[in-house]
Amino acid sequence: ETGVTQTPRHLVMGMTNKKSLKCEQHLGHNAMYWYKQSAKKPLELMFVYNFKEQTENNSVPSRFSPECPNSSHLFLHLHTLQPEDSALYLCASSFGSAAGGLAQETQYFGPGTRLLVL
Amino acid sequence: TQLLEQSPQFLSIQEGENLTVYCNSSSVFSSLQWYRQEPGEGPVLLVTVVTGGEVKKLKRLTFQFGDARKDSSLHITAAQPGDTGLYLCAGTTSGTYKYIFGTGTRLKVLA
Numbered sequence: 001e002t003g004v005t006q007t008p009r010h011l012v013m014g015m016t017n018k019k020s021l022k023c024e025q026h027l028g029h030n031a032m033y034w035y036k037q038s039a040k041k042p043l044e045l046m047f048v049y050n051f052k053e054q055t056e057n058n059s060v061p062s063r064f065s066p067e068c069p070n071s072s073h074l075f076l077h078l079h080t081l082q083p084e085d086s087a088l089y090l091c092a093s094s095f096g097s098a099a100g101g102l103a104q105e106t107q108y109f110g111p112g113t114r115l116l117v118l
Numbered sequence: 119t120q121l122l123e124q125s126p127q128f129l130s131i132q133e134g135e136n137l138t139v140y141c142n143s144s145s146v147f148s149s150l151q152w153y154r155q156e157p158g159e160g161p162v163l164l165v166t167v168v169t170g171g172e173v174k175k176l177k178r179l180t181f182q183f184g185d186a187r188k189d190s191s192l193h194i195t196a197a198q199p200g201d202t203g204l205y206l207c208a209g210t211t212s213g214t215y216k217y218i219f220g221t222g223t224r225l226k227v228l229a
Contacts, residue, residue: 002160042122043161043206043219056216090160107217109160 003027004110012116021113023074023091030096032074037088081117088112122220130226139223141190147209155204197227
């Protein structure tokens, strides 16, 4: 138990569905991250929020829409996904920096949501 | 594009054996981390190395950062079934918080 929880743990959706992934951290952190882990590719950073402000969008398609209402919660809204979007989606958190820099912070990962797009 | 290659990709060994996993890149990293990920879980940080030539030990695990900070190795002594998992290295360059993750080594230790 790392203090980062993700729901649901598994999700099957059709290409026309809209769904959301939720991440919650109980560590008092201020930075949160979404990663995608596919079977044949390295872990890929998708989005970063620092003190609720989005600081990174790593060229992610618009069918993925993040939301960070507060420092403890992070959502990933999914809309009209493709089968190649099937993957494990991991959330992580770190201390964060009010000054804006996040260099070399230790990230704590949640267990992930296993997504299958049919 | 920065790339971290890990080798071997898969490794299956008997309990008690020793093994080494490698993480190589053509890029220089200001720090490098090793994670272990078990099935159904997210990666868990094992160690961070920041100085070229640095060696860190964590019980039966020995981590080394290359002198030129382009490569790293993880050595496990007397492997146990509990060491089974996906081992990931991740590096970051100076001035950025973004970690580039390696391709991973999937280790299975048989009892």
